[in-house]
């Protein structure tokens with residue numbers, strides 16, 4: 300069977316796929332249909348952060364699948380209840396709404412913000428940031444301040460206004476009687492690995508307090524250990540009112556969550572929001588196993604290895620004529636080039652290392668959180684080779 304041909308014939312052509320059919324994966328590694336192995340230095344787009352097919356995650360999925368695959372949200376189920384409890388215990392939140400993707404988690408956040416403003420007499424504007432990425436559904440797309448993603452899809456929902464990352468004055472100028480919330484990725488992923496500064500997030504928190512705005516962090520890509528802390532907001536020491544998660548939460552299973560304090564979560568009552576598969580028992584069981592794997596020890600490994608990786612990369616490209624900047628935090632690192640990144644991605648893949656390129660010229664690394672030192676050294680050897 301020609302997997303690539305079948306895919307190209309019958310699946311919407313919405314992804315520019317690499318010429319690689321992945322057949323199995325384990326830990327930090329994936330294998331293609333010819334048996335060639337690759338270090339997944341991209342963690343399946345920040346999804347398989349705890350590693351591919353981790354035995355405890357697979358066991359949890361198997362056990363739950365044998366018991367109950369689906370019940371519907373008209374009934375109570377144990378995995379979702381336990382997962383919500385764990386997420387709340389380990390965060391600022393009191394309550395969780397479960398959905399299936401990052402976009403949906405953000406849609407819920409947007410509806411919370413709208414409801415919050417509505418209760419205050421009709422405020423509806425949400426401040427978002429240049430270069431942000433919040434997803435592809437129409438609300439999340441409108442919040443995504445990158446015009447190239449909007450082209451041909453208008454009219455988009457109104458009420459999103461765009462400020463500049465790390466520029467408090469640009470935010471202050473936009474706050475008015477219509478503003479209800481601020482939505483931000485603490486570190487922009489798709490936008491090219493740009494981190495918010497701590498003072499900036501602190502300033503947003505002050506604005507939110509002064510004007511009764513919801514401060515909403517999109518941690519879909521940067522949460523769950525990737526920044527060397529369980530949540531990105533722990534890295535900054537600044538608590539949001541609403542936080543969204545997806546990608547790494549299910550260890551490969553589709554599950555997303557919108558976390559909020561009780562005061563804000565209760566803005567949505569029965570019938571105000573919903574999704575058929577949200578909190579699916581098998582996905583929730585997988586996520587519970589993922590949370591167990593996200594131990595303080597693993598997360599410390601990200602801090603230590605992340606610093607090592609950043610320094611090693613900076614040394615590696617110190618005199619490279621096509622490198623503009625190396626930046627990032629923890630295991631979310633980008634190398635901005637002055638030339639297109641695609642040939643580097645291909646060269647790395649040929650040598651057994653999966654990386655990606657965002658914005659056309661930012662090589663992006665999202666390594667597995669439990670990466671060993673020898674795996675890190677392998678990645679550095681390949682990167683040295685392709686960046687020479």
Ligand SMILES: Cc1ncc(COP(=O)(O)O)c(C=O)c1O
Pocket residue numbers: 399400401402403405432433434435484488489517518519520521545546
């Ligand atoms: C920060 C952020 N938010 C939201 C999304 C959308 O998530 P999904 O593709 O699961 O809808 C992404 C996806 O890359 C993301 O990086």
